[in-house]
Every structure is written in C-alpha cells, then in structure tokens.
Amino acid sequence: MTRGQLPKPTLQLSLQFADARHRDQLPRHKVQRWLRAALEAPAELTVRIVDADEGQALNRDFRGKDYATNVLTFDYQHEPVVVADLVLAAPVVEREAAELGIPLAAHYAHLLVHGALHAQGYDHEHEDEAAAMEARETELMLGLGLHDPYAR
Numbered sequence: 001m002t003r004g005q006l007p008k009p010t011l012q013l014s015l016q017f018a019d020a021r022h023r024d025q026l027p028r029h030k031v032q033r034w035l036r037a038a039l040e041a042p043a044e045l046t047v048r049i050v051d052a053d054e055g056q057a058l059n060r061d062f063r064g065k066d067y068a069t070n071v072l073t074f075d076y077q078h079e080p081v082v083v084a085d086l087v088l089a090a091p092v093v094e095r096e097a098a099e100l101g102i103p104l105a106a107h108y109a110h111l112l113v114h115g116a117l118h119a120q121g122y123d124h125e126h127e128d129e130a131a132a133m134e135a136r137e138t139e140l141m142l143g144l145g146l147h148d149p150y151a152r
Contacts, residue, residue, distance in 0.1 A: 008036045012044040019051040019090040025105045034109045037140050038116035043082035045119065047112065055089030068092050071111040073118035084119035086112065102147060110149045113140050 013032055017023050031047060050058075055068030062072070068089040077083040088111055097107035117133060124130035138148045 009039045010042045011036050011039060014046040016046065016048040018054060019049050022049060022090050022094070022104065022108070026108060030105070030109075031112065034112045034144065035116050037144055038113045038120075039082065040120055041079060041082050043084070043116075043119070045082070045116070046085045048085065048087045049090050050087055052089055052091045055087065055092060058087055070096055071115045073115045075119045075121070078119075078121050082119050084115075086115035086119070088112075088115075106146050109144060109146055110137065110141060113137055113144075 011032060013028070013035065015026070015028055015031055017026075026049065035043070035045060035047075052068040055072070056066065058072055059069050060066045062074070063069075068091065070089060070092045072087040074085040074087070075082070076085075088108065093107055093111060094104060097104045100107065114133075114137060117136060122129070122133045122136065124133045134150050138150055141147060141149055
C-alpha cells in the first residue's frame with residue numbers, strides 16, 4: 001500500500017465453475033484482484049461461471065429476456081457489506097472477447113468489474129448513470145493495467 005492509499009475492502013469470494021472451460025483464465029487470485037479493485041465496501045460475492053443453457057434460463061427467469069447474456073448481477077445487500085452473486089456465461093464471454101479482439105481474461109476482468117459495480121448500486125439505465133458507470137469502469141480497468149472497455 002502506498003502512502004495516502006486506503007486499504008482495499010475485505011472480500012469473501014466463492015468461485016464456482018459449472019462450466020469449467022475457462023478455469024485456467026480465472027485463477028482465484030486474479031478474480032479477487034479484479035473484484036477488490038471495484039469494491040468500495042466489504043463484500044461477500046459468489047462468482048459462478050455457467051454454460052449458455054444456465055445463463056439463458058437465469059436471464060429468462062429473472063429478467064424476462066430469453067437469451068444468455070455475458071454477466072448477470074444478483075445484488076441482495078449494499079451495506080454495510082455488499083452481498084451478491086455474479087453469473088457469467090462462458091460461451092458468451094468467449095464469443096464477445098473474440099469479436100472485440102481482446103484477450104479472454106481481460107474481458108472477464110471487465111465483466112467482473114462491471115458486475116461488482118452493479119452489486120454496489122451502480123446502473124446504466126439512464127444516460128447520466130451510464131456515463132458515470134462507464135467512467136468508473138474505465139478508471140478501474142486502466143488502474144489494473146488493462147484496456148479501456150469503452151475506447152472508441
């Protein structure tokens with residue numbers, strides 16, 4: 001920790017692989033690093049990597065959208081401890097990373113940061129919220145030494 005820098009909030013992490021195809025891209029220490037960068041409060045997070053079928057079922061059942069999406073955030077509590085589940089659909093993440101021409105791990109990092117921000121109440125339903133959330137994501141990703149996900 002450098003001078004003037006606050007310690008990162010504590011993180012209790014459960015990392016689950018229902019779809020294990022990217023387990024080597026998601027070592028626990030990296031997932032913890034990416035999530036802790038985005039946390040503004042202590043957190044208890046479950047990260048579950050799923051296949052397209054489970055991703056589609058969850059998106060359909062909880063959001064009314066009948067397709068697998070890249071990341072779903074189920075936030076249960078914002079304070080004093082953030083409690084949430086982040087569900088990432090491995091095939092969708094893999095396809096998007098290829099389409100974007102970025103390393104798979106970098107795309108996972110962005111989606112975990114994105115999901116962790118949602119878990120803390122950030123949203124992008126309105127233009128002003130989206131601008132604030134995107135700016136925070138960019139700051140965090142660059143701070144992690146990764147790409148700006150919104151660079152045009």
